[in-house]
Amino acid sequence: MPVSIHTNRMHEGHIHGGKQMTGTLFGHRKSRVNLAIQENPRCLPMLVLELSIQTGKLLQDMGLGLVRIALECEKNPSEKIKLIDEPIWTMYCNGRKVGYAVKREPTDDDLKVMQTLHAVSMGAGVLPGESGSVGEAAAEGELTYMRAHFERVVGSKDSETYYMMNPDGNSGPELSVFFVRV
DSSP: OOOOTTTSBOTTSOBTTOEEEEEEEEEETTSEEEEEEESSTTSOOSEEEEEEEEHHHHHHHHHHSOEEEEEEEOOOTTOOOOGGGOSEEEEEETTEEEEEEEEOOOOHHHHHHHHHTTTOSSEEEEEOOOTTOOSHHHHHOOEEEEEEEEEEEEEETTEEEEEEOOTTSSSOOSEEEEEEEO
């Protein structure tokens, strides 16, 4: 269940009960966007998801206002698995089903992006394509990223929410990612 971020703020600027994490959205403009969640910018990602929406489209939607991503998976009572360790999710963006999200292990390219951005606590930009490289990365060109602080709020063992926080602290999140097991 979503938490109102305006009324439940503590004196440190955190959502009551929330834990601050680092979230990075990244991908080539016409490729699917990836979401990496880390405890801080210098840690290995605890979660990497490939989302079924193009990077350019998600960033365009975020420019228009609040984006809500809901990720749903089925509850399997025989398995005891952490919510964020679920392998596949049905994805909804602002209430519309847009496909699936898949949890995966970080690739060498993902880790290279995280290493490049390790000193960035929040911001957005473009990383140049690798000169002289061949294959998919060279064909895609530049890699777009957005990194921000996220508040992680655990509702239950079957629900977690990550709220991307604006650095000014005055307005609500630009992006909310809801994980729900149903």
